Amino acid sequence: MTSIQFHPVEETLNLYAAGQLDPAMSIMVSAHLEYCTECRQRVHAIEQKMAAQLEDTQPAAMSNDLDSMLQMIMQQSAETVIEPSQPRLQEEISLGDKRFPLPRALQAHPQHIGPWGRLPGKIQRARVDAVSDSKMNFIYMDQDSALPEHTHQGQEITLVLAGTFIDDAGSYVPGDFIIQNTENKHTPRTAANQDCLCLTLLDAPLHFTSGLASLLNPFSQLFFK
Ligand SMILES: [Zn+2]
Structure with missing residues (x-):
């Protein structure tokens, strides 16, 4: 089994840890973390x-205040046991009779996913409403399917959730976090006898480049909904 080769850059992980990514990007990173121990x-x-930096910059008096405040809060919560209303989690996403595990960050928000719709080729897409200017989609590629060669007018992040896909640069397995931008041109296709489910984040429509596929450009907005 091939292991994950593509990861978010250090800067992205820093912003994630600081809670400074936009919600859509934060979902992508958190889903990658589910697969990637590293x-x-x-x-x-x-x-x-x-x-540690926070502790260093905090004057002692303030951290004393903080301690007593924490103590107070803990006493209070010991007295009043509040039952948090547990949202019902949806742990899987289904497509026909196939089921795939849903990234944890999306499990509490199934109402923001779907429905599935067909795109040209044997590709299906379910949109995810995330609070962001970018567009998030589940993209399912059936066995023996390919997306026409395309470039990116902005940034495309693809996270493989299940199965394998390949393009001109290599093959990608679950957990791979692939960043493509305006310099990359590729033709994603499924590996032999495999289907593939990905979560993608696009900040601009795709641009199809090769011969007949360029006729798809009027449809490229379809990938950007
Ligand atoms: Zn990683």
């Missing part, structure tokens, strides 16, 4: 460093 450890280390 990045989980990196985020944990960043969080510890941030906590």
Whole structure:
């Protein structure tokens, strides 16, 4: 089994740990972390460093205040046991008779997902409403399917959730976090006898480049809904 080769850059992990990513990007990173021990450890280390820096900059008096405040809060919550209303989690996303695990960040928000719609080729898409200017979609590629060659007018992030897909540059397995931008041109297709589910984040429509596929450009907005 091939392992994850593509990760978010360090800067993205820093912003994630600081809670400064926009919600859509934060969902993408958190979904990658579910697959990637290496990045989980990196985020944990960043969080510890941030906590240590915070302690260093806090005057002693203030941290005493903080201690007594925390104590007060803990006493209060011991007295009044508040039952948090548990949102019903949806742990899977289904497509026909197929089921795939849903990233945890989306499990509490199934109402923001879907429905599935068909795109040219054997591609299906379910849109995710995330609070962001970018567009998030589940993209399902059935066995023996390919997306026409395209470039990107902005940034495209693809996170593989299940199966494998390949393009001119390599093959990608669950957890791979692939960043494509205006310099990249590729033709994603499924590996032999495999289907593939990805979560993608696009900040501009795709641009189809090769021969007949360029006729798809009027439809490229379809990938950007
Ligand atoms: Zn990683």
